Amino acid sequence: MYIPPAFKDDIESIRATIRGARLASLVTATSEGPVATPLPLLLDESEGEHGVLYGHVAKANPQWKLPPIGDALAIFSGPDAYVTPSWYATKQETEKVVPTWNYVAVHAYGPVEFFQEPERLLDAVTRLTNRHEGSRAKPWAVTDAPEDFIATQLRGIVGVRIPVVRFEGKRKMSQNRPEADRVGVAQGLAASENAGDREVAPLIPGSGLVHLVPDTRCREPSSCQVR
16 A cells, blocks of 8 residues: 555554444455455454454355465555645635545455364354453353354354454545645545535544544443544
8 A cells, every 4th residue: 555654554443443443345366356245343452463454254255265365455544534725724825725535545465364173163253242342231152142153154154364464554534634734634534415424524633623533342432433
């Protein structure tokens, strides 16, 4: 991923983006060309130097049967928004402005392992479920379903394990614009009718707005991260 120095993200923000992402894309290069699957992935930060990603794909998905060439790539997307030049103070001064797009993206690379052992699959599915159910008032648990039913479901999937060897994180949030332009962008996004735009607004440096970072490990809003 092309990352100008001004947009390079730090490791803590990279991990926060992965935790907050609801869906990722798993990409592998194969002899038949690149193959990609959208799927939720969990980062176990306690395992390995950079953490290990876990997920699963359908057994009918051919991706796991095709030997990967080199490392796999997991892509995580954060908030994004279109930026109109009409929000720039510079527009009033020079008219030398163009539209752009602000966004957060993370790429994680590592060798991919596909596995089918029932106990490992159950562990991965349980942890993924707990991650996304944890903030609900009445979380559903894998153990709520009949054991034989879960066993049957596990036979229809293949586990994914990716020990991360490196991250790339890009946070393009108008850092390259003058302060007056950044303020204009933040105000424009904050006033938008689009919820996604309003989510991006406080991420603009110097906006003065507070951003609540969704942390899927927390169960109560008060225990989530704020930055």
